[in-house]
Amino acid sequence: MTNTVPNPIKNTPITHVHVDSGAKMGNFAGFNMPISYSSVNEEHLNVRQHVSLFDVSHMGEIFLKGPDALANAQMLTSNDVSKLSPGKAQYSTMLNEHGGIIDDLLVYMLADDEFMFVVNGANLETDWQWILDHRTGDCQLHNRTENIGLIAVQGPKAIELVQHLVKSDVSDIKYYTFRKDNVAGIEDVIISATGYTGSGGFELYCKSADTESLWNNLILAGEEFNAFPAGLAARNTLRLEMGFCLHGNDITQETNPLEAGLGWIVKFNKDFIGKDALQKIKEKGLDRKLCGFEMMDRAIGRQGYPVCDADHNEIGVVTSGSFAPSLNKNIGLAYLPIELSKGEHEIFIKIRNKFAPAKTTSLPFYKV
Secondary structure (H helix, E strand, O other): OOOOOOOOOOOOOOOHHHOOOOOEEEEOOOOOEEEEOOOOHHHHHHHHOEEEEEOOOEEEEEEEEOOOOOHHHHHHHHOHHOOOOOOOEEEEEEOOOOOOOEEEEEEEEEEEEEEEEEHHHHHHHHHHHHHHHOOOOEEEEEEEEHEEEEEEEEEEOOHHHHHHHOOOHHOOOOOOEEEEEEEEEEEEEEOOOOEEEEEEEEEEEEEHHHHHHHHHHHHHHHHHOOEEEEEEHHHHHHHHHHOOOOOOOEEEEOOOOOOOOOOHHHOOOOOOOOOHHHHHHHHHHOEEEEEEEEOOOOOOOOOOOEOOOOOOOEEEEEEEEEEEOOEEEEEEEEEEHHHHOOOOHHHHHHHEOOEEEEEEEOOOOOOO
């Protein structure tokens, strides 16, 4: 018998700040992360109405640099990296040979010969090994995750808040663009107009050692904007209202981007790992697709619950489900037969021995 020692839980550069502030903590992606500070509903609605701060330093940052960095980025991801220029970013997926989603990620073009992949913390080791195994030509790889802190400033007042700490005009940083700037006296902070809440804002990348100072300055400057810290539970309900996929729930190596509704970030006009498999899937036609649904009663359809038709035949499975604070209803995502992917259809979520009524609905649930 082999004795295995579990990996010790990791801390972000400001885990101690969350603990000292009384946040409810939990293990997420191997990190001791704030799940909530107050109530999930309160934190969620504050993002929609004002602005909130999230510590997302568990995300991974992998750098590709060299004459063949672009060629490697193109082959490793499904979106067309050649459309980027320095200062621009794009959402993409990294696929296996079967078209399964190893991870979804952001690709930043830092220079003509340098890119940053921002990947999910839970997948960092898998992603790193995959990139190492498939590197070609003259391309240096660096995993700088432990050297980088990441704070998401999300909500309609995010521009006003960040502007208080930056001398130059941040309103000209358009969606999916970024630049380096001095923020609250901290040099070389990447201000990126990205996020996963659907309410706008920025993601701020800084050196690990500067994370606490940046967080504290944002909290202090944010008092007049009703800015509060928020946890990962609110981040989850915010992304679900937008129909955004969560890796490990809605997308995995057993799902492909076409059935996950991510065909818009698959560009068949270039070569990439998984292209041949996806082309065959596309030509054959999809059997299922990730669909949104809303419950017709107070029940919540949670991950793993079976989805059934009127005759109680199992036709799918819930991948994500929660109460939606902005909508005051219970919603979810599920892979369902392709014929149910358009229009409104009656379905039933099997919760223990009961069949809770629901209906399919278009995405996103929350209309901005």
